Amino acid sequence: MSGSIIDPRLANARAAPKRGMQLSWSDPVFRNIIWQTLIVGLIAGVIWYLAANTVRNLEVRHIATGLGFLSNTAGIPIAETLIPYDPATSTWGRAIAEGILNTLKVALVGIVLSTILGTLIGIGRLSKNWLVAKLTAVYVEVLRDLPLLLQLLFWYSLLQGLPGPRDFRGSTSIVFLTSRGLRLPLLNWEDAHSWALVVFVVGLIGTFLWNRAANKKQDATGTKPAVWPVALGLLIVLPVLVWAAMGAPWTLDVPVLKGFNMVGGGTITPEYFALLFGLVLYTASYIAEIVRSGIQAVPKGQWEAAGALGLHPFAVLRLVVLPQALRVIIPPMTSQFLNLTKNSSLAVAIGFQDVVSVSGTMLNQTGQAIEGVAIIMLTFLAFSLSISLFMNWYNARIALVER
Amino acid sequence: MSATTAGTQTPARAQPDANLPGPIAWAKANLFNGIFSSIVTLAIGAFVVWALYGLVQWAFINAIWWVPDTAAGKPDPTSCRLAHGVGACWAAIHDKWRFMLFGAYPYNEQWRAGICIALFLGLFYVSADRRFWNKNLATIWIGTLVVIFGLMWGGFLGLPYVPQDQWGGLPITLILATFGLALAFPLSVLVALGRRSTKLPAVKLICVAYVELIRGVPLIALLFMANVMLPLFLPDGVNFDKLLRAQVAFIIFAAAYLAEVVRGGLAALPKGQAEAADALGLNYWQKTLSITLPQALRLVIPPLVNTFIGFFKDTSLVLTIGILDMLTASKTAMADPVWQGVSTEIYVVLAIIYALFCYTMSSYSRSVERKLDVTKNR
């Protein structure tokens, strides 16, 4: 501790022969310890006081505590589920798991889409085309100036204005955009498709390995063997052949109007769509600025030097500028990913059942407020931590590649 | 920005004749610079024209600005119903704007809430002016906020008392954001100093834990907690009302984010400043309060304003706990069966109000940033 003292008045004290801490107010080490004890004690005292109140209040008000409720039957319906869920038999634990999965479903898809859109808009802001540059600038300014909640409510109300499923009576379409969401035909999944998928994944690995070998060869000889024919063969031709060899099954599960709703096919609900759409548009406006400033942070000489080597502008961007810009981009991008994940909790306002919404219902049905809030906080802390760890790992990798 | 200028310069250097003034030359350089660019320009141009045409049709030409009253004295929305989807129903805004702006505040006393909004605007304006950046600013803030609360509550000089649960609309939005900032700021400075402290590891640990914990969870979770858990923390018989609870959640939330901004400013300050202060024999508080902190704060004005814009937008989240801020009040106004189906119009008006505030603040932040850059380069 004393090693970090920079106060020049203390230089002599440090130079003096080693001595123990003195129990005197003039000894800075002693003073610091007293201060810290006081502050920590005070904070601990406040926390203890609040905790004691809570325990007493829970007792007086006969509120049940503990996590035992997690294995009780939930009884609440959940609109969108990723794992099988039946309100009649499933437990609260499972209901909350559905909520967490729904949050993940929004956050992961949202991160990918907003990165793509944000990068495009960020590059668009630097475009030499006046119209593109101005339009993307307006986009960024407008989207950042409006509360996300307002945007979500707006998109949700627009989606509700779409025609109802019955207005499509007699339609021969296979894609339906109604006030109940977007219904798409789904492929009836059969063994042939599974096998084709397996072959595709194997092909992906093969392409990756071939590309690495090609790069090595380029480093050694200066010429790079063509990658695309191998990729074409492994990724498209081979899977198609496997699928064809197994009888080329191709039947679609087409949505049809039956009773009240469309039945069959896959569906994207307006709640999920509005949430995802709003989050992506909003976050992309921030990511665009990060990408723009990242690219601008790359010295102009780099562009010019790469241009002088005869590289195509896209190649300059991909091979020279972006790798350098990424260094600047990654840290603020990480916090945008975290923001998007946290903002997904606004789902509660438009009826998408994420972890906040399910926990909120839970604490209202069971009265277990502390447990409910704790579940929400732990979930988000875990998400934040995982995203930070992943991005730090990626950042470290990028930094290595660059050198 | 600079890329746009770079774009105009590059061809100018290559072909001097494009440098000639004239819209055609400009368009050639900036809109039709190559086949790809021309196609993009035409496609986007067509889209923009189409969108603007639709917007003008909806918002102005086909819009219903006014509706007659029915015999019962209520507005008659028939013409709006007919125009639904084709033209905007601004008549609904005309009928509801006072509720949107002032919520359930007694109708005849709403001028008081209006003055409060004006006072807030004045406060922001004064705070943005460098000439007021001295000790008087704190006095001005305290004075204005006291007047605002006096006006809102009333109960003196013949002003009827208005209990806090009747406040609503824009004043609530401004109160939450401004008080959140004003009260979170001192706390955030302490946390930032604590986090940078090298001699007090325990304090540093507490500050780090606080900042990371709060920044790791969504504001909604904090509002939730303030709403359902705070009452459990307090002894029997003591409780805050809902607005105060939300305000506490906002302060705790804002302080964590502001602390990081302030910490950034302190870190950006040249080390020599602190060392020089030490050399003068100043103690820690003298050094911090008169040397490092003022300089660091000056550096972080732009990110500070940006953080404030964030809070201003985030106040809308009190919708989830049922506080009547501007967004919630407007949604309540929408529930009136007379104006059933009118929602886009109300959202558009809200968007304009929010955007006006945020755009003004972000332009201000950018101008300060530019000035700071100039100072730095000098």
Next chain:
Amino acid sequence: MMIRMSLTGGLLASAMLAAVASPAFAQGSGSATLDAVKARGQLICGVAGAVPGFSLPDSQGVMRGLDADSCRNVAAAVLGDANKVKFANLTTTNRFTALQSGEVDMLSRSTTWTLGREASLGLMFAGVNYYDGTGFLVKKALGVKTAKEMDGATICVQPGTSTELAISDFYRVNKMKFTPILIQDLAEIQNAFLAGRCDAYSTDSSALATFRATQTNKDDFLLLPDIISKEPLGYVVRSGDDKWFDIVRWTYFATVTAEELGVDSKNVDEMVKSSTNPDIKRLLGTEGDMGKQLGLDPKWAYNVIKQVGNLGETWDRNITVLGVQRGINAIWTKGGLQYAPPIR
């Protein structure tokens, strides 16, 4: 650090001070809530504040409705003035915490009496001012006549309510499927229904009836005849204060008894003077010490009836005008469920 310390210290000290000074801690009648209400001179009552017929401010900003009048009953009994009520608007999610924390003295917010709420939420239900049940509101264009035809339907419902659980049960029992749309905000869920996001809007049938009644095109909507659950809505207090519970409960019984005995706000003064019926005399405090036993003024029930009215009057004023039949909510002598034990 000094500043920080004194700040937190100050907060702590003031919190403790407030705790000590709080009237809830004073020793008086033996009921912390009663003492607090009397000291404040005002009853704080939790209502929804947005449901026509139950609690909705009129154009002058005065809270009107059955739930609001239930609050006024208690204020009249305890403070002698039905207007000494402060209404706190609560959502379905924060109503219980508001009561548990003492933010409100009682809840009269269309809250269903269930075992779970009484046993594990620390609440007690003092009386039922409305025997309700979950129903469905649909658009007539849908062509549905009963709830049993609603297999595969999309249903709008507020989360955190007993309706949510009731619908799950109904569909399970009838081996049907439904898609829930769960939005917490009342206005938002009603908008979703009106916009066609869902086929049916489900909540307490009383609320559905009043919602329909306030629509300009009310004939486009149909309230299905099925009532799929029991939803007794009532006065709620927090547990642990039995005296307060008794006061609220017997205030409610007084309104039932008054209707049963034919005492209303118009004839109550007459009754005080001339009635010879011992039941009425005990109710109005001219005989016996019923009020004293509750820790109230002898004229507690007189104040309630004079200032607010008996149960039938409140019902007619708030619910009948919306076109809802009284049905099982009539008093027992008229074939309904409203029954009060004897006041003696």
